Amino acid sequence: MLTFDKKDWIAIPNILSLVRLLLIPLFSIIYLNATQPFHYYVAAVIILFSGLTDLLDGWIARKYHQITELGKILDPVADKLTQVVIVFCLLTKFKWMTLVAVIFLIKELFMLINSLVLLQKGKKLDGAKWYGKISTALFYICMILLIAFPTISNFIAGMLIMIIVFFLLLSLLLYGKTFKKMYRE
Incomplete structure (x- = not known):
């Protein structure tokens, strides 16, 4: 059974992964309810920000030795969930x-x-x-x-x-x- 140290939850890379998870419903709501070009731009910026935080969390984890067991789970889960939601949201348009x-x-x-x-x-x-x-x-x-x-x-x-x-x-x-x-x- 996996157990996580309390400090794992406050490691910056793990916080960034959690932020990416929180961006998923925000993106979905904005994109699926978009009625103006501005709404689509906002949705795109959310995904751009999510992608940049993905790069940043990996860099910080390696550079500052903040690789944790929690991060090894959170990061790929945030990545794949984000990608799946993007694909299924775009199914509505393309x-x-x-x-x-x-x-x-x-x-x-x-x-x-x-x-x-x-x-x-x-x-x-x-x-x-x-x-x-x-x-x-x-x-x-x-x-x-x-x-x-x-x-x-x-x-x-x-x-x-x-x-x-x-x-x-x-x-x-x-x-x-x-x-x-x-x-x-």
Whole structure:
């Protein structure tokens, strides 16, 4: 059973992860009820702020040795919940977002199942790989554009969605190779 030290809850990286979790319903409410361009800009700024706090919490945790067991859980939960909510909110505006949702869910289930199986064998994926980081960065860039500009042309929206799909698939493929190597070791 996991137990967390009281000081883990006041570590700055963990507070930033909690802030990201609190931003999720705020983003959802603003985006889903948006009626003017300003509302969409606010929703996009919330996601931009969330992404920046994600970068900041990781940097602070490593630089100031504030990596905690709580943070190892909070950070990825905040990341994945934010991404899932973004995708499902954007499903209301962009029909091709269904493709992103399906591939995203397949990738995340693949990552979770393989991580759990390997953990039982005493092996653990050591942090996000470069291709996962690039995929995540492009996910956020494209999503922020789709959030801020919901009336962009179907062509541009389709291109942004295809960029996300391509990098999700690339990340899935390369993580698959990494897991395969880990199973062999």
